[in-house]
Amino acid sequence: MVEKPSDEALAAKAKEGDIRSFEELFEKYKKPILNFIYRMIGNKETAEEVTQEVFIKMYKNLAIYDPGKKFITWIYTIARNLAKNALRDRKYFRDASLEEVIAEGDEQVTLKDVISDDTMRPDTIAENEELANEAQKILDSMPVKYKEVITLCNIQNLTYKEAAGIIGCSILTVMMRLKSAKKLFMEKLNLE
Amino acid sequence: MKKARMDKFDIVMANLKPVEPSASFDFEFRRKLQDVRAKESEETRLERIFRIAFERIRYALLPQVPVMVRVVCTFIAVTTIGIYLYALQPAGPSLLASEGVVLVRGADSKEWSEIGPSYTFKAGDTIMTKEDSGLDMALSNKYAIRLKGQTTLTIAKLTPRYGKATALFKLVGGKIFVNIEEGFKPSRFIVDTDSASAKALGTKFSVDVSNGAGQRTNVSVLEGKVEVGGKRKREDAPRVKDSVVVASGQKTIVGMGEAPAKPERLIEREWQELEELYQVGKRPQVILLIKNTPDRARQLLEPCAISISDEKPRQIPGLLEDAVLKINDAINTGDIDKHREGIKLLERIVDEYPNKKYDVQLLLYIGAYYEYLSMYRESISTFEKVLEKYPDSPLASVAICAIGIIYDEKLNDRVKAHEAFRLILEKYPNSLEAIWVEKNMKKEIA
Numbered sequence: 001m002v003e004k005p006s007d008e009a010l011a012a013k014a015k016e017g018d019i020r021s022f023e024e025l026f027e028k029y030k031k032p033i034l035n036f037i038y039r040m041i042g043n044k045e046t047a048e049e050v051t052q053e054v055f056i057k058m059y060k061n062l063a064i065y066d067p068g069k070k071f072i073t074w075i076y077t078i079a080r081n082l083a084k085n086a087l088r089d090r091k092y093f094r095d096a097s098l099e100e101v102i103a104e105g106d107e108q109v110t111l112k113d114v115i116s117d118d119t120m121r122p123d124t125i126a127e128n129e130e131l132a133n134e135a136q137k138i139l140d141s142m143p144v145k146y147k148e149v150i151t152l153c154n155i156q157n158l159t160y161k162e163a164a165g166i167i168g169c170s171i172l173t174v175m176m177r178l179k180s181a182k183k184l185f186m187e188k189l190n191l192e
Numbered sequence: 193m194k195k196a197r198m199d200k201f202d203i204v205m206a207n208l209k210p211v212e213p214s215a216s217f218d219f220e221f222r223r224k225l226q227d228v229r230a231k232e233s234e235e236t237r238l239e240r241i242f243r244i245a246f247e248r249i250r251y252a253l254l255p256q257v258p259v260m261v262r263v264v265c266t267f268i269a270v271t272t273i274g275i276y277l278y279a280l281q282p283a284g285p286s287l288l289a290s291e292g293v294v295l296v297r298g299a300d301s302k303e304w305s306e307i308g309p310s311y312t313f314k315a316g317d318t319i320m321t322k323e324d325s326g327l328d329m330a331l332s333n334k335y336a337i338r339l340k341g342q343t344t345l346t347i348a349k350l351t352p353r354y355g356k357a358t359a360l361f362k363l364v365g366g367k368i369f370v371n372i373e374e375g376f377k378p379s380r381f382i383v384d385t386d387s388a389s390a391k392a393l394g395t396k397f398s399v400d401v402s403n404g405a406g407q408r409t410n411v412s413v414l415e416g417k418v419e420v421g422g423k424r425k426r427e428d429a430p431r432v433k434d435s436v437v438v439a440s441g442q443k444t445i446v447g448m449g450e451a452p453a454k455p456e457r458l459i460e461r462e463w464q465e466l467e468e469l470y471q472v473g474k475r476p477q478v479i480l481l482i483k484n485t486p487d488r489a490r491q492l493l494e495p496c497a498i499s500i501s502d503e504k505p506r507q508i509p510g511l512l513e514d515a516v517l518k519i520n521d522a523i524n525t526g527d528i529d530k531h532r533e534g535i536k537l538l539e540r541i542v543d544e545y546p547n548k549k550y551d552v553q554l555l556l557y558i559g560a561y562y563e564y565l566s567m568y569r570e571s572i573s574t575f576e577k578v579l580e581k582y583p584d585s586p587l588a589s590v591a592i593c594a595i596g597i598i599y600d601e602k603l604n605d606r607v608k609a610h611e612a613f614r615l616i617l618e619k620y621p622n623s624l625e626a627i628w629v630e631k632n633m634k635k636e637i638a
Contacts, residue, residue: 026221034217035210044211051213052221056228063240064248115200123207132209154205168258182201191197 007071015062022062025071026055032156033079039151040083042140050086054079073165076152080166084144111135112189138188146181153178282350285331287311292325292341318346321366333375335359338469340367342402351379358382363409367400369469372416385409386423388446393417393437396469412443412458414466415586420444422451440586441622457622460486486628489593492560512541519561528565535561552578552585559594568602589623592616596633610637 005013005021007028013021033054038047057078065074111134114120125131139147152163153174164171235243287310295304299316313319313329321327321343330336339345343366351357356378361368363385372381372395381392383399388409390399397418400410411420421435423446434451438444442455443462458466463484482491515537522530538558542551555578562571571594578591596612599605613629614637620626629637 030213030217030221031210034213038211044214047211048214048217048220052217052224055221056224059225059228060232060243061247063244111204114204115197123203125204125207125209127209129209135204135208150205154202155208157206182198185201186197 012067279354288328293322589620
């Protein structure tokens, strides 16, 4: 069985002009990047636009990509920068439909219940769109530095080292931020 | 409990349902990518290199650096560039004093206008003095220029505030005195006339193309050295390559299209004219009040008066002010003990605060004072100190001459006196004292 080439090897090939390798990277990372950006800015349409922008940027910058460095860090760094730009440019933006869903959520199960009630299974959120929306709403209300660590470490399951590389800080900083971020999240759920 | 909640939070977050790209996502992306690739094929090689370089800095470096470091680096970079640009600006000399009618014309204007007080000169300015007028301009610690009457001078090029460069002045007509100071030493100072070009290698000189001299340029040097070169009459004329170095106490004349004449010793009248150079710009802080005539040594032994310029009093030790007060008191009261105290104070200053700016003057003064007090041996040894420590000073010849006079007249030692006078002719042939020796002692020492 032929071993799958690494991301770095694919990027190196793409750097040499191999469009198929680029396509492969796009297929592999489009979903994680879209989700990362969506969690950061909270709007799917905009997130899609920014994601496309990320891959365009990546394509343009392949010439300066250093195959000795981890590809995942590089692509996420681009994504993080563009997501932050988008947040800065579209501060006014709020998803109206999200507000409505939360408003009529009185009789439904809330995120607070899921986390505080031992009888409830935590993976309910996977099927429950309202819960997911509620989580996203809380993320939206948090400072960027907190929501990016939650997104990278908790939602996307990247390692602390990878997150540190993407954010451009030390692993210790990531851990401290993540702790503060979780605390803030709980506070927003009135659980602290 | 808390930990359980945190763990649950982790599971909840990990189970958040990922969003799926919409149906048109891939299509949209491919269309955008197509646009980029089409554009890329139009891009030239150079554009590509520039774009990549720019992106490299922007994405590969900056996002990795913490904001504070970026801010500090930007601040340092901006400040450094600012200081560099500031230092590059030409430093214009400013007007020190003017008398009579002095007109100035900027580089772009055709109108002459009267010069205002505290005017700062710019490159391209032309300055014109009328008859019986004059002007002093100076760039602090760098150079000072005095324009005599009926002089026209164009400032062709100025040096930057910091760093070395060439300052170029075009003397159209008339006469200027130039006094170059320590701070200007690494830079070059050039005075151009129609017939000659004088490059200062030293400190004090004058350039004269006044009407009496016709189209010829006279360069006289009081201190240091000046390199004088001739100029071609027309562009197609053969180049006059020769240049001469005019040392202190010498002059040279350059005719139109000629090489400069061999430097000659200044004559008595020229020495007196050059005396004015000591007043140009910042004056020395300790001045011996003697005239620039061949009998300087005799004036010194009168004894001459000493003066401290009060321009920058802080640079002079307080001790010196005390000494001058004591000596003035001694002169008034005629008290020999006070005289001795004054001299001891001056000697202490020379020992404890050595400063080549005024040590020579003070040593000469001390020597003259011992002579006045009839302490001839002490006097001679003090003058010898000048020769030992400052053999290149323009006043060194005064010290030897004074030694000669003391041996000759006070100690009646003719042999040693003549030895001293001969030394003047050998070592300082361009000095004023050489003129004096030739005039008064030629026969005796022959």
